[in-house]
Amino acid sequence: MIGVDTDATLVEELAGGHCRFSEAGLPELVSRLAGTAAFQATTEYAALAAADVVIVTVGTPIRDQGVLMDLQLRGACEELSRHLRPGQLLIFKSTVPAGMTRELVLPLLERSGLTCGTDFGLAFCPERLSEGNALRELRSFPIVVGGWCDESADAAAEFWRRALGVEIIRCASLETAEMVKLADNWWIDHNIAMANELAMVCATVGVDVLDVIAAANSIKKGSGSVNILLPSVGVGGSCLTKDPWMVWRSAGERGLALRTIPAAREVNDGMPRYTFGLIVEELAKLGRAPEQAKVAVLGLAFKNDTGDLRATPTQPVIAALREAGAEVTLHDPLVDEDEAEKTFGLRPCASVEEAVRDADCLAVLAWHRPFRDLDLTWLRRQVAPSCAVIDGRAYYPRETIARLRELGFAYRGIGR
Ligand SMILES: NC(=O)c1ccc[n+]([C@@H]2O[C@H](COP(=O)([O-])OP(=O)(O)OC[C@H]3O[C@@H](n4cnc5c(N)ncnc54)[C@H](O)[C@@H]3O)[C@@H](O)[C@H]2O)c1
Incomplete structure (x- = not known):
């Protein structure tokens, strides 16, 4: 495996076997595999020529409540277009508003002169692991696959099946897979907002919200159970604070005003x-x-x-x-x-x-x-x-x- 990043310090650390992230099991893995054929780190995109599958996980921050700052994504696609070779499968994992892979990523990749579907494959498989549990979840979480074409989706599904042996959820399109990730984080943020408001009202009544949640979560609903998450000092990190806004913004651009997202964000903030x-x-x-x-x-x-x-x-x-x-x-x-x-x-x-x-x-x-x-x-x-x-x-x-x-x-x- 080859890891390419524009952050030279990060690459140097990883190449030297040092992992700056506090992630259970990861420092040991990096220290054991760094520099071996199993894991090389570099800033050189040219190294990707050796890869059959390229997975893109650059950052996708937002500004102004949901406007994608696409600099990293553009940068990665432009570099890829210079180094793409026929036969490669490109899997994008970074969270984006629905439609971005088709509208932004694909045209940039095709600047290579190669044609998607014929010369290279393109799939969107959202990153859904949570920090702190990533390695454990990697081996158990289903992978969502949306392909630009059936062949791309087949290739991506086969890759994940062989690499991780986990359940594959095939989506009808790139956009469906993009929306799955946004729906996951919209639900989580919304659920936590409800837990936070429940906590505040429990405090006024003098009952322990954790007792209420434990008992409330005991009934079946739909295909699972009621599953109220936990209240806390607030919601942070780079995903839940931005992904719901991405949905809100893209709905707004299509003339649809979503009301639950600003409400949940306001509660959690x-x-x-x-x-x-x-x-x-x-x-x-x-x-x-x-x-x-x-x-x-x-x-x-x-x-x-x-x-x-x-x-x-x-x-x-x-x-x-x-x-x-x-x-x-x-x-x-x-x-x-x-x-x-x-x-x-x-x-x-x-x-x-x-x-x-x-x-x-x-x-x-x-x-x-x-x-x-x-x-x-x-x-x-x-x-x-x-x-x-x-x-x-x-x-x-x-x-x-x-x-x-x-x-x-x-x-x-x-x-x-
Ligand atoms: N952090 C999480 O737990 C998590 C979970 C689910 C989904 N995601 C999504 O995954 C994506 C990445 O998240 P993250 O937290 O790892 O972001 P991050 O900002 O920590 O990491 C992004 C990395 O991409 C590198 N990079 C930027 N431009 C590049 C380029 N042109 N070529 C190569 N490398 C480049 C940066 O140097 C950085 O190391 C985001 O879309 C995020 O929403 C993250």
């Missing part, structure tokens, strides 16, 4: 502010105004068990706390410290111990595996005499909450 409010309320109960308080934030990434800070909802919480005058310390064992400093304007502490010393509040905004080993009795001794724990994404079980309270912590979660 409001969760950091809500979490900030919980911290301020809990501090007030301890007799402290934000400007008299020290808040230690544990977990900075946009979700548990990743080091990814892209669009992390922890950023607006931390910004609001600092604006309110609180002393804020940060710690996350999975994020890159330089990246964190860029994102938060504050360098994270190297250890939990350093971050939590004399804190009036522990804001647990991402709950990574290494945190599970924390000894709560030890933690109690490090913090201020009165200290609140705000659970933004840890989902502590009842026993842990009881233990925290027994030790003298105040506890508050999202909808708990």
